[in-house]
Amino acid sequence: MLTAFDWDIIRRTAPYLFREGMTFTLTLTALAMTGGIVFGTLLAMMRLASYRTLSTAASAYVNVMRSTPLVLVIFWFYFLVPWMGGWLLGATRPIQVGAFLSSLVTFMMFEAAYYCEIMRAGIQSIPRGQMWAGYALGLSYWQTMGQIVLPQAFRNMLPVLLTQTIILFQDTSLVYVLSITDFLGAASKVAQRDGRLVEMYLFVAVVYFAISFGLSSLVKRLQARLTVPGR
Amino acid sequence: MKNCRRLVSVGLVTVCALTLVGPPAGAQEGTLKKIKETGVITLGHRDASIPFSYFDDKQSAIGYAIDLCGKIVDAVKAELKMPNLQVKLNPVTSATRIPLMANGTIDLECGSTTNNLERQKQVSFTITHFVTANRFVSKKAANLKDLNDLKGKTVVSTSGTTNIKQITELNGQKNLGITILPAKDHAEAFLMVETGRAAAFFMDDILLYSLVASSKTPAEWTISAEALSVEPYGIMLRKDDPSFKKVVDGAMAAVYKTGEINKIYAKWFLSPVPPKGVNLNVPMSDVFKHVVAKVKYNWNWGIFWQLSPDGRGTYLDTLVAGLGWTLATAMAAWVIALALGMIVGVVRTTPTRWLRRLGDAWVEVFRNVPLLVQMFLWFFVVPELLPASVGTWLKQLPRSAFYTAVVCLGLYTSARVAEQVRAGIQSLASGQRMAGIALGLTLPQTYRFILLPMAIRIVMPPLTSEFLNVIKNSAVALTIGLVELTASARSIQEFSFQVFEAFTAATLIYMALNLIVVIGMRRLERRLAVPGLIGSGQAMPMAGH
Amino acid sequence: MPMIEMKNVSKWYGPVQVLNGCSTAVNKGEVVVVCGPSGSGKSTLIKTVNGLEPFQQGDVVVNGISVGDPKTNLTRLRAQIGMVFQHFELFPHMSVTDNISLGQIRVLGRSRDEATARSLKLLERVGLSQHAAKYPGQLSGGQQQRVAIARALAMDPLAMLFDEPTSALDPEMINEVLDVMTELAREGMTMMVVTHEMGFASRVAHRVIFMDHGQIVEDDKKEDFFGTPRSERARQFLSKILHH
């Protein structure tokens, strides 16, 4: 039965899949991670702030994001981003936003909610004394946060942040619903064009597995190194 | 509010900064580029799809969709500043239209193609230009109003259409005992009712109108008010071509906004049309009027109380049905996930090494492949790898998307549950296991009476979030055609163009579900709480959704 | 025939040897205290008696049954040996009575009523009758350890093993546990006790075993051990324990 399959198609289309699709996937992952962590950290600081309005707003944002399916969030932003852009630029009509930018905003805003919770736990794991020690040295809030608390929190949470990023990497495949040519999108185009669903989807699964599994093994090793006795 | 705005600005500024290093914004690409380079735009048309797209007696392509495509061509000319753009016409059939679009032979398909999810996987559609419904035509004298009147009777439909598929499914589901005859084309089907061999003919209503209008005795016929489904027609273009789609959508929107659509519509549906000069006399349906009106965004929260075009109730009913599928999928998957996850989680803590390895492999496989890819594997790949007869049976299973989603989500989640159960058991000091063994309990007894009861209490909070994840993840099943909550919100948006209302409603429902589950689980946790033990909150957050 | 006999028991964790040719015997009704520095292998040794720790060389024979023999039904053997742990290891999700009844019902096959009656009687014996319906988390450490002893006794054991039963307790609770153990010894229970409570050892034990680096360095009558320990290591250990 296996003779009916054309495994050579993988060799023939791999350059396209990786050059077009995987590049998109990795770029999106890297940028969404960076933006997500930055925005997530800001959200975490807001959630921990003593101003009620600030912390309530941040909690509300995080809770809404965390209780909504990513697919729905992707649809939301697909329609919202042009309006948001128009509003921010002071234009009266929605602006034209490309698929890449739209999905980047989506993933940044969505993953920020998850990064926020990780960073919040990280900040809370730093003893309050560290904050006081910073103030005692005459540092301001932002200096203490930026130079003392956040670096430690970040370091403690590095493995969890990276694990979340691996999840983000897998999640980016959902841009499929916007017909974007990410890795999965590229493969499914070929699959549908040539009627090679079995070969292409199996190949996609193997590639995703290899990358995610490899990365999470690295994270595990990093975690073991970070938890050496005496730290 | 101000804070919020600043916050969004911060986010957007980051995005802008980031995009500088991202891929460059494309100049002209895709179809526009191709048209520009060749100087030709090719329209696909049908030969006998009256009055949408057909040959008149001089063998030139005319019709409602052709007129609309003319407007699009004008917009393309303006966009590319090519007033002398050459327009080529290329006939297509039901079978060839999608492949010819995919391989670049035609750039627009101007006909009567139903815009549905299945096709959206292959091609793209512009704004709906007509809405038809699956109804039945019968003799007035027979006095047949709805499906119930057809119980036990014989009906006919054209083979290979979505219409015959639907009536077949409904017949099975509702146990109507209808005998369904397939006819080789519309004319033959109509003849069977005319000659009394069948009581009714199920087809797109617009086709039925045209058949009735050109029949010998139009007054003898009636078309059912009840519709089995709604079929929005759209002009097809290639998928993944945003710059071309923008021009096409823009041209259509302009036709709708200026009211030009009313003239074009009247020309083809409310006046005699060539070649025979028959007047179909089909006024614009409410659904289609809605489509036209909504091209300009108007808030309308009352949308949920309006009738949806599927003829089975309001848009609210559509949402509720979607919610039903979401819950059914999530719960069925959860049962699988809990059962398997417990077993695999326990197996990963047993002293037997090969069992542990097996459990670990299970978890790694399901954790490291994106859920969407797993969904595709179960839906598209697994049936092909099975023996042909089993595969075909699977593919033809009614509700196969539902079963696929349940299995896929169940297994995917089982790996996550297994991970939590393992962590829960291992978080119990190894002394508990020893104490059980030292009492003379067997290993299974130790698990059953000592380790699992405590582990379950410990993993309750993480399991709650896993259950919430199943509910959310079930939305991924819309990619294989399951019309769950997110998909139903999207279909409301597609039919009514009330994007924000539809998505807001879905979001609120998801949030309410979240709240209900969290409160319910808290109650359960409190009921299972062990006196004297402080609920050990999880110190480290787990990465995940 | 001794109740417990260890013959040349050796055990490795990978390349690390944690028991090195340990031999000793405990007769019926005898109380033997095992002491030694932390990490010397005391817990490991005592857990080989009911097969909680497998070993690679030598054998342990309990009441004529070989622990090392793969054909031995270890589950049945363990039911006849009571064990008390440093951290009590009560089952937190069961009431005190259910903790004591579990083994009786599931292992010995007693009826629930029979088991409960027995449990209540044992609770009375360890002075905790009024706590029967409570959960372990609602008891003090000393009370929990007494429940743990009752749980072991409920199985009508041939011998009892104690692994540092008082070292997780606050000082004021140590005696309530030691009193129960002393009472048990008086009634003629065969006991192996890992403990640093030298007062208990000198009052109750018949013999004292001193371990270091996985070896049994001393195995003396109580009087000899406290009078003139033969090894330098034991002497140092004793002086550290007794003079601080």
Ligand SMILES: Nc1ncnc2c1ncn2[C@@H]1O[C@H](COP(=O)(O)OP(=O)(O)O)[C@@H](O)[C@H]1O
């Ligand atoms: N699971 C294990 N793996 C490896 N080494 C262990 C393990 N358990 C105990 N050990 C080692 O065995 C030695 C004896 O341990 P133990 O019997 O607990 O000593 P004691 O009870 O005398 O303090 C120690 O060096 C300890 O580190």
Ligand SMILES: [Mg+2]
């Ligand atoms: Mg010990």
